[in-house]
Ligand SMILES: [Zn+2]
């Protein structure tokens with residue numbers, strides 16, 4: 001069948017929206033009409049040429065839409081079901097899948113690097129040549145086939161435009177705090193970065209019952225948004241020492257993922273506290289660590305991938321918080337663009353303005 005999709009041809013070149021060929025859903029897949037896609041930091045790494053990926057590639061992995069057709073072996077979904085896409089169509093059999101971390105699945109990681117699906121070719125083509133999938137997904141397309149196991153029912157709890165954020169930023173940010181940082185009730189949590197994932201970390205800390213949530217970001221407009229959504233105090237990197245004069249965070253979450261932000265998060269974590277690295281670094285980045293942080297000060301530095309939980313388990317938890325009003329999606333939705341305006345959407349996302357940039361194919 002035909003679909004229109006946004007093709008990435010290389011760093012520094014505009015995305016091209018054009019018609020491509022999409023294979024029919026295989027027996028275990030569903031065909032989804034994509035309603036909304038959030039532009040994620042992962043997409044920007046590829047756009048900026050920081051990660052090498054095969055081309056042409058359909059970027060986008062933070063998607064939501066409506067099931068349009070199902071494969072012969074699918075019994076969990078029906079046409080018309082509203083779904084959020086997880087970007088972890090894992091093998092289900094490797095050690096990481098068995099420990100409940102499909103995002104770490106070796107087959108998935110291979111597929112992400114190769115721009116394919118974990119269980120085979122891309123299922124997308126142009127003039128007989130393969131079109132590759134960003135993050136094993138390729139959501140910047142009007143129609144998309146995905147494994148039925150990664151089309152997660154979302155019901156009517158949120159409009160699809162808001163629900164798209166659940167698929168990556170919310171699962172990643174809220175999950176990193178709830179399932180990996182795990183602050184004690186009343187604890188002080190430092191969130192480094194007030195982009196899409198950072199703002200969900202702030203909300204995760206609020207949901208976890210943190211007593212104080214400090215958010216640091218260089219952009220004033222993003223800090224204002226962090227304060228509206230639950231940060232009890234905010235600071236620029238320069239102002240952080242003053243803000244933290246009286247209280248050392250019990251834990252810190254780095255939602256950015258540069259060596260500088262990770263070092264900042266670790267430095268300000270109190271002795272014995274836990275620092276969680278959430279943002280993905282550019283390829284080749286290295287950390288310069290002082291062993292005394294771990295020996296003398298007994299700090300713990302760990303990471304969190306896709307919210308440190310199987311999205312099939314964590315998404316229902318997040319939806320529960322959406323229903324109760326504890327997890328807000330709408331304030332985090334930024335400017336919205338049509339598929340034909342995808343380059344404006346990428347530019348808006350690169351500019352780092354508040355709110356997740358959304359494309360509505
Ligand atoms: Zn993402």
Ligand SMILES: [Zn+2]
Nearest residue numbers: 091094097105
């Ligand atoms: Zn696996």
